[in-house]
Amino acid sequence: xxxxxxxxxxxxxxxxxxxxxxxxxxxxxxxxxxxxxxxxxxxxxxxxxxxxxxxxxxxxxxxxxxxxxxxxxxxxxxxxxx
Numbered sequence: 001x002x003x004x005x006x007x008x009x010x011x012x013x014x015x016x017x018x019x020x021x022x023x024x025x026x027x028x029x030x031x032x033x034x035x036x037x038x039x040x041x042x043x044x045x046x047x048x049x050x051x052x053x054x055x056x057x058x059x060x061x062x063x064x065x066x067x068x069x070x071x072x073x074x075x076x077x078x079x080x081x082x
Contacts, residue, residue: 003081007043015039015078022070030062038071047079 007015019038023031034057041050051072058068 005047005079006045006082007039007047007075008078008080009043011078012043015042015074018074018078019071022067022074026063026067034063038075042075042079047075050075 016035016039019035023035026034037053038050041053054063054068054071054075057063058065063071
């Protein structure tokens with residue numbers, strides 16, 4: 001079976017806390033769906049899909065360039081091959 005880079009579930013709570021901190025300046029309505037989608041994609045599908053989702057939201061103008069970069073860095077910091 002091919003190993004895919006996904007969220008490190010041992011550091012799950014830490015990741016979710018930092019994700020919330022990064023997204024605290026995003027409007028409330030968008031914040032929940034962004035947080036949920038990023039977390040679900042990173043933990044179930046893979047880091048690459050979560051990164052693509054973040055870049056898509058940046059291109060749509062939902063989040064800024066700086067926030068997108070920070071989110072992607074966070075993903076890679078809390079990921080493992082599994």
